Amino acid sequence: MGMRLAERFAAIMALALWVMTAFAPLAGAATVLSPETQLQPLGGQWSALRDPSGTLRIEDVAQSEAAHGFAPLPGNLAAGYDRGAWWLSAEIRRTADASADWLLEVEPAFLDEVTLFTGDGQGGFRAVTIGDRVPFSARQLAYRTLVFRLHLPDDLPLRVYLRIKSTSTISVSAQILSPEGFALRVSNSQIAHGLAHGASVILILLALVQYAAGRDRLYLGYITYAFPVEVMYLARDGLASQFLFPEMPLVADHLLGISLCLASGAAVLFAARVMELETYFPRMNRVYRILGRGCQWSALSVPAGFYGLAAPVIVSMLPVFFLVTTVLGLRRVVDGEAITRWYLAAVQIPFLINATIVARALGLADIPMELDLVAHYGACAHLLLIGSGLIWRGAAIEARRLQDRQAQLESAQLVEKALEERVRLRTQELAQSNAALAMEIAERRAAEDRVREREGQLRAILDAAPFPMVVSSFPDGIVTFLNGPASELLNVAPAFCIGQDVTKFYVDAADRDILVLQLAASGAVLGSEIRVRRQPDEERWVLLSAVRFFHGGQDCALVCLNDITTRKELEGMLRLGRRRAEAALEAERQATREQRNFLAMVSHEFRVPLAIIEAASQLLRIYLNANDEAGDEIAKIRRAVRRMSELIDVCLADDRLDASAMQLQLGSVDVTRMLMDICDDKRPFAGNRELVVRAQERGLVKADPTLLRIAFSNLIENALKFSPPHDPVSVDVIIHPDAVQVRVKDLGPGIAPEEQPRIFEKFYRSTKSDRVRGAGLGLYIVKRIMDLHGAAISVDSQAGAGTAFDIWLPSAAVDKTN
Template identity: 25%
Template sequence: MHLQPAYPPPATRSTLRRMLCRGLFAVVGWLALGLPAHAVMLSASDGLERAVDLMGALALQNDPSGQWRVEDVSREPQQHGFKPVEGPVEAGYTRDAVWLRFSLARTPNAPSRWLLRLRPARMNEATLYAPDGRGGFVETPLGDRRPFVDRPVPDHNFVFPIDVTTTAGDYFLRLHNDGPPLRAELDLWQPAGFDRFQTQDYTAIGVLMGAAMLAICMNLIFMVWLKDTLYGHYALYVLCTIMLTTTRLGYLAEWVLDTRPERVAQAVQAVNCFFNVVATLFMARIFSFRQHWRPAARFFDAVAVFNGVALGLALTDFHTRIGVWVGIGSAASTLFGALFVCHLLLVRRQFQYLLPASAFSIGTVIGIYSLLKLWLGDLVPGAPPEHLYMLGTLTHLTVLNVAVADRTRRAERDVREHRERALSMHIEAEQVLESTVERRTAELAGANVALREEIAKRSRLEKRLLQSLDVTRRTAEQQHEFVSMVSHEFRTPLAVIDAAAQSLDLSKLGTEPAVKLRTGRIRRSVQRLSMLIENILVADRLHLEQRALRLEPVNMEALARGLCDSFNLHGSERLQLTAGHPLADVRVDRSLIEIALQNLMHNALKYSPSESCVRVALLQVGDAVQIDVADQGSGVPDADVARIFEKYFRSDAVATVAGSGLGLHLAREIARRHGGDVKLVDTSTEGSTFRLVLPNRGPEDAMPRG
């Protein structure tokens, strides 16, 4: 029997196809009306062991005006403006408001209460609009500009409690940042699962902070023990790293600024800038940039200064404008530092930097891995991104701590090798010294014989020298007696000549120009010879140390006025004397001080123009009398300033002016015998000022100065 296949007739098959299509369209329509294609279905097992990631279920739309309301974005045609987002929301440094849309539904056996977590915590404004079941929305505002104590769920991230129904509903989240880049990741938890995760989260940050505090204390101890400030710098770097980690994860608003939300954004930016300053200088120091290439060190110094300025601006209202520039500076310094470290390792073969380079590389690799985990979710195995971030920080600090300790280990090894080399050199030097001592001992024995002969020879020479000194002393005494006699014999004729010239000047013939000119020359020559004789006698007297000074109280103003009046011709008229009152009497040798002051006045008159004035000013300064003699000459050349007080020194610039080169020298010697001094206090093309200082001392203190 031949069996036919049980196919339905053609009419029946057509009817079945129509019924199947109608049923399919009905199902699709029901799904379209009841459960949108992008809705996330939550089951009873979700959100307990791990979060339900909303990445891939989000749609985004920018609001440049920042004025949209939830009623605007939830209605047509505004809904068509939403674009699907793959991975986390990355809006960068934008001031636009960003709207996110996602749809949620749950199975009947799943709980209705869920927690929506928003990361990171660096979000100025975050407002969730959840459907209320009556066509409206329930608004839940969060963000770091709101006090932490007002958060419905206390956590360092932003956590929104929401009610999810079995019917899919659209949720809208409005985000806005003024300063930091806008970045957002969303996930869902059941309350019980979130409690377990939160416990693990705070335990992880506690372990990280405990390890950091331990590292800080140990490195401060090492800094004190080893006297190496690098350990202190590393302790500061660890502290800044922990501060940066806690601020980026949102713990700053929870622990410190829970009631000051307006300061959170400024504090985050300030901590970031401070970390950049410390990290930049620490990296330049641990890799010895200044030693290998000074421009690299200067670049890192400039980056540190830039971040220091940004730190100051971060504490003001400008903190919202500097975020992008701080980010650019950090990226540039990191890239430059990485390239330069690679150059040190690969080109210069500086393998001692391999360990710190590995520390920075490990932190970077784990940071990149945490970003991949954040973007790809379960496709990348491993712990949650925030735990990876903390793990990377802890690993980076641990390896870097080993690198800092290795630096000290290498330094101690170098010191030990240096000591061993020094010890071997010391032993070798001792052997050489012993052989040298033996040789020198033999040489010394021969030298002792020669030395005794030399001592005998020198004794004979000493006797001859004493005899010569005795002869020289007697000769000097005879010379002194001769000079005194000649000087005394010159004084009388010179006085007669001066008196005759003065009488002739006062006679009728003195009114004639030719006679007046010649008598003036005679009197000036007589005065110059008289001063020369006085200077010679004073110089001779000063060099006889056995002759003491004849001290007596002297009124310096009266002495100075008497000297001014004693200058002949126009000298007394050109001298202008001023004195500050009161002036105490000083104990001096009157005759010597007259010579010293007369030399200073005569020197000022001689080197000043004939019609100019010479100012003599007396002033009491403490227990000393100060006398300034200021001329209006051409000044002392710079090359001669150091030598003008030398005996018999005459400058080439004044070679045409008569003089012996004794005046200034004797004035200083006399002043120093009295415990004072003569100095050139000012000189220029408009004149020079010499200062004579005489202290009021007793005879026992008037000793010559060395």
């Protein structure tokens, strides 16, 4: 498919070439060579014929040029990347006084095969084939370009044919030279190309020296870019065929394509690194990396035979790359990046020159071959500017490094002065410490005496302990003491055990390693179940607790053992049953954990009322004869008892609500009557606050009376707690067609908006309720009760304007007989 596309492209190019030249004058006039002629270009003298299949022979072509579609060329041949063969035809004659020996030079040097056909005087043709894929020794002249010898025996016109076939771009420029003109051209060409190649090699060597000196990876990227560029120009100028691989034409031919791919990829990757695209343009950096690696991997297309497909893509990409790089470089220059200025200036040279060469390579324009040398010098200038930028960058880095070193030196001098001052002060401190050292030694000796005395007391206590106790050194585990119960548990004599390694008493030595790590981390181990070995060969389960302490002048571990072998045996018997009940017990454990948390909180709340009751009861006995004071204390007792009763109610309600088999005991409830009864119960404890119940009519619903009463009581109690003194608390009952609405409103401080979504969570308390007693369960229970009844509850609160809670019993809960 790729080959067909290439053939179609070449056919289109040939058609365009024919259209451009359809109205040009026929190149029928012969090129005349005189004694004064030293160099005669053949541009505009050729007639061209495309052979798509490459199967035409010279006899077929020479029979009738017009029949095979030869068309005059206005200039040189620029056919682009074409898989077919091209035939060029021209007439040459000399004047009678001109030399008979001439040279025909064909450029560029990288054309694969160029065959010159001239008449042999007997109706046939002589053929000479040279090219980039022909051994260099087959050339008539050992020169980098393709040079043919021409012999004009008389002044009659000589028809010459050139057949060109190449995997690279087909761009042909030819000229006829006299031997003297050729010698002059060779001399000038060698000087010009030698200077260009010498400059490139010097730049590469300088970059190598810079990289070896500073190990700057940017220089390495520069080298990987500059080296294939130089190799590409060596191959394009024909020097690789002449000097490097004269007898390996295929290698010399592939070298141009491979170096072009590698140089293009290296240019893209080097641009990304110089402009720091990874930092400032990460998306473009990914594009550049993919594009660069793709160009480098496309070098494999050369030996694989697909270079004719890859080369147009790479060559077409280069102007776009230079343009995008210029735009990105301008962005970096605006940001103040100095090295990008050098690179941006360097990019413009190949951008301006290579655009025309790319047009010729793609067959879009006829560009003189002399521009290749200009491009080479432009590449040298390009590399020189980049190298100068790198040197400037290195100088700037070195200057910053020197500044940093100077700053570090000054800092070190300041630190040295400070250190000297600290040494002086420390010397004074040491002098004072020496004076106190003797006193400290005396105190330490006295302390050691006390320690020995305490160790003796400790040993006596351990001997008297009724449970097994073992003391061992830490962490090596050498037994230093064990009491009688420990000796009986391990079935060893104390005298035999002292000095033994405790590891021999562990069934699994890994258990001891774990205990050592825990003791090292926390200093204590509590309730660890392990297996120990009772001599001679019996295993016992023990509950081990250990603590680190200082004993006998060394770090030790005190180990307490409790024989739980019987319990473990029972656990083994119950293990099968436990596995069967594991799923059910997991739910029970979860409930137990929640209950423990709850009971821990409730137990704390119980202590406050009980303390009040205790204190008030004692004061009551003292002030029994003083009625006023006794009345106050009795009131305290009533309030405390009331709080305990309410807390118990809340706890019982929470326990009932948390029951997994909770079922409502529904009955007909008069909401208005229930609210009035609750308010009557709470008025004695409302202080100066007024409790107002407003109802239009009776509100009958189907509900659980106990739970509904708890819910309303909690809401009214919360309103009383947070309502300021002398401010009323209102309870409104509003009858709707499909619901009964109850609103409890206070004039308290209100609830912050950020806390309102959490007030119905279990144990949650507002930051404003720190001074108000409570368990954090009231609103949670109210919400649970409303959920069980299919009712809804909402809060409306603003800072400083109080809080209103609204409850709606939906239509499913309303008594239809109301």
